[in-house]
Amino acid sequence: MHLRYxxxxxxxxxxxxxxxxxxxxxxxxxxEYEMEIEMNAPDNQFTGTQKLTYHNNSPDTLRRVFYHLYxxxxxxxxxxxxxxxxxxxxxxxxRDRIYHLSEDQIGYHRIRSMNQDGESVDYRVDGTIMEVxxxxxxxxxxxxxxxxxxxxxxxxxxxxSGWKNREGVEFSMTQWYPxxxxxxxxxxxxxxxxxxxxxxxxxxxDVKIKIDSSYVMGATGNLQNPxxxxxxxxxxxxxxxxxxxDKLTWHWKADNVHDFAWGADPDFTHTTAQxxxxxxxxxxxxTDPVAANVSSGSRQDSLKAYWERLPEFxxxxxxxxxxxxxxxxxxxxxxxxxxDGGMEYPMATLITGNRSxxxxxxxxxxxxxxxxxxxxxxxxxxxxxxxxxxxxxxxxALVTEHLYGERDFPHSGAYGSYYxxxxxxxxxxxxxxxxHFVTNRAYGVASYSxxxxxxxxxxxxxGPEAFDRGMKRYFETWKFKHPTGRDFLRVMEKESGMVLDxxxxxxIETTKTIDYGIETVVGKGDSTFVTLKREDxxxxxIDVLVEYSDGSKQQFYIPLRIMRGEKPNETPGIxxxxxxxxxxxxxxxxxxxxxxxxxxxxxxxxxxxRMADVNRENNVFEMEEATRVFETK
Ligand SMILES: [Zn+2]
Numbered sequence: 001m002h003l004r005y006x007x008x009x010x011x012x013x014x015x016x017x018x019x020x021x022x023x024x025x026x027x028x029x030x031x032e033y034e035m036e037i038e039m040n041a042p043d044n045q046f047t048g049t050q051k052l053t054y055h056n057n058s059p060d061t062l063r064r065v066f067y068h069l070y071x072x073x074x075x076x077x078x079x080x081x082x083x084x085x086x087x088x089x090x091x092x093x094x095r096d097r098i099y100h101l102s103e104d105q106i107g108y109h110r111i112r113s114m115n116q117d118g119e120s121v122d123y124r125v126d127g128t129i130m131e132v133x134x135x136x137x138x139x140x141x142x143x144x145x146x147x148x149x150x151x152x153x154x155x156x157x158x159x160x161s162g163w164k165n166r167e168g169v170e171f172s173m174t175q176w177y178p179x180x181x182x183x184x185x186x187x188x189x190x191x192x193x194x195x196x197x198x199x200x201x202x203x204x205x206d207v208k209i210k211i212d213s214s215y216v217m218g219a220t221g222n223l224q225n226p227x228x229x230x231x232x233x234x235x236x237x238x239x240x241x242x243x244x245x246d247k248l249t250w251h252w253k254a255d256n257v258h259d260f261a262w263g264a265d266p267d268f269t270h271t272t273a274q275x276x277x278x279x280x281x282x283x284x285x286x287t288d289p290v291a292a293n294v295s296s297g298s299r300q301d302s303l304k305a306y307w308e309r310l311p312e313f314x315x316x317x318x319x320x321x322x323x324x325x326x327x328x329x330x331x332x333x334x335x336x337x338x339x340d341g342g343m344e345y346p347m348a349t350l351i352t353g354n355r356s357x358x359x360x361x362x363x364x365x366x367x368x369x370x371x372x373x374x375x376x377x378x379x380x381x382x383x384x385x386x387x388x389x390x391x392x393x394x395x396x397a398l399v400t401e402h403l404y405g406e407r408d409f410p411h412s413g414a415y416g417s418y419y420x421x422x423x424x425x426x427x428x429x430x431x432x433x434x435x436h437f438v439t440n441r442a443y444g445v446a447s448y449s450x451x452x453x454x455x456x457x458x459x460x461x462x463g464p465e466a467f468d469r470g471m472k473r474y475f476e477t478w479k480f481k482h483p484t485g486r487d488f489l490r491v492m493e494k495e496s497g498m499v500l501d502x503x504x505x506x507x508i509e510t511t512k513t514i515d516y517g518i519e520t521v522v523g524k525g526d527s528t529f530v531t532l533k534r535e536d537x538x539x540x541x542i543d544v545l546v547e548y549s550d551g552s553k554q555q556f557y558i559p560l561r562i563m564r565g566e567k568p569n570e571t572p573g574i575x576x577x578x579x580x581x582x583x584x585x586x587x588x589x590x591x592x593x594x595x596x597x598x599x600x601x602x603x604x605x606x607x608x609x610r611m612a613d614v615n616r617e618n619n620v621f622e623m624e625e626a627t628r629v630f631e632t633k
Contacts, residue, residue, distance in 0.1 A: 027185075033051075037177075053143060056143065066129055069108075080159070091440060109150050110152070116134060154173070166340070169338040174261040182199045184199075197385050200259045210249045213247055215248075224253055269307075276315075278328055281311060281315065293354075317365050321399065324395075324472075326471075328372075330371075333371065337353040344371070347375070377481075386451030387483070393451060397410035428511065430451065460543075460611055464570060467492070486504070502562050513537070532588060533587060547604075602620065603620070
């Protein structure tokens with residue numbers, strides 16, 4: 001009896017140990033897509049076949065799978081349409097445009113057959129999501145092959161994908177094929193497409209696209225038949241050997257990517273530039289003013305000049321990113337005019353092109369930085385939109401600073417928009433699923449601006465050396481994977497030797513804000529006592545700068561006790577005193593300066609402005625003014 005009881009306990013113990021280690025082990029699914037598409041360009045339609053080999057590397061048995069059919073969003077009454085017509089601040093590119101699409105302007109995917117390992121399977125389509133009930137479950141560690149035939153209509157370009165964007169680009173082909181949903185440690189992610197973010201499975205793509213031979217195409221991946229295609233892909237100085245047909249089949253392959261995009265237009269100019277030691281860059285843009293929908297000839301001439309100078313900026317940007325954030329791992333990158341703004345895809349971006357030079361460079365920089373924070377470090381963009389948009393905003397500011405020379409504070413835009421939304425009381429936590437923010441503005445500020453502030457402020461918390469090393473370590477540790485916010489944080493904890501859970505919890509998971517102020521400054525003999533007050537909820541380590549009347553300066557640093565560490569002195573030219581830790585539960589903190597008050601001119605909390613202190617008015621204490629106030633009382 002006792003023995004049996006003991007055995008059961010032992011078995012239970014073993015089981016819980018196994019379960020525990022499984023949840024801690026990282027795994028990810030893998031896919032191999034083989035697709036063949038034939039475009040009917042005049043009708044904006046195509047037929048296609050897809051063979052998808054799916055590897056279940058999870059510890060779970062899968063009994064159903066989900067696909068995204070993004071084009072179905074472009075139909076009146078779709079969730080994207082309804083969302084756009086009911087949200088208080090709709091995207092100006094969408095508004096009610098989906099609602100007014102005619103039959104030949106809507107988008108769709110119609111699935112004609114679906115097989116698993118050669119046997120037909122049942123499926124159901126609800127808007128942009130297709131659910132497939134499997135007859136044969138996919139066991140942990142097993143693979144299966146899905147085969148699908150489909151007929152699709154490309155929607156009139158409204159959001160990201162479509163035919164005839166406003167600049168006259170014929171095909172912006174993004175989110176354009178039935179794409180299997182990601183299954184990860186948080187389960188399936190069959191998010192209906194309402195216009196926001198993505199999460200895809202890493203793997204390989206082998207894509208053949210047959211289209212009228214007049215079209216010039218840019219795409220994810222490497223072209224397998226450049227000598228047959230030509231259009232600027234052939235080896236320089238060699239003859240193109242085209243098959244005698246009015247259509248060409250473009251054969252693309254890409255590995256270690258989680259999506260595949262392309263763009264095509266008969267009027268594209270195609271240029272290239274080599275990044276030394278890095279990828280070959282390809283640029284596709286329109287120079288025909290009629291096709292590009294540009295009214296004045298001189299405007300078109302300057303646009304052409306901007307596009308001709310763009311490669312130089314792009315090369316420099318890649319060099320900067322390779323040096324500071326990890327090496328771009330693919331051989332190629334394409335900048336394709338198309339879409340409705342700028343959108344990142346593996347090894348490619350679609351951007352609009354009728355812009356000022358600065359704006360053209362700006363959007364290209366933003367999208368190419370996404371190759372690090374989206375393509376290679378493929379966080380679930382819906383769950384953690386700040387990890388791709390915020391990180392990209394942060395690094396783009398540094399790239400732009402590098403391209404155009406020093407600025408005082410490259411992240412001032414991000415801090416500014418964060419402060420404004422806090423003041424307006426419309427902030428929503430970063431940890432909100434991208435689809436579920438109440439307003440587009442709250443999504444935008446959280447993801448882009450506060451996400452960038454999160455990084456720059458973390459650099460303040462742990463010091464620039466540990467932070468910069470950490471960004472590279474994050475890249476090396478998590479490349480070609482799906483890091484979560486906590487995974488990033490762990491890298492930074494390891495690199496800095498500090499405990500940072502509090503930082504993540506306050507800044508990512510809540511909208512609690514930072515406000516420190518100088519409450520009192522009291523002289524006593526040859527000493528001055530300064531009392532600081534935490535006026536808001538979020539605790540932080542504090543830099544204080546004391547400026548003396550003789551022009552000299554001294555730094556005081558107050559570590560936060562729960563972070564269990566101190567950053568090194570960031571400006572060794574100015575002497576720094578490390579004060580005792582501030583335990584966060586204490587609302588105020590007093591420290592002494594071994595100088596009489598008369599010798600002090602100014603005391604400043606956070607003199608570099610990197611702490612996102614929402615009320616900076618109480619951060620500076622001018623001794624002279626304060627003394628005068630005291631005397632008049
Ligand atoms: Zn972005």
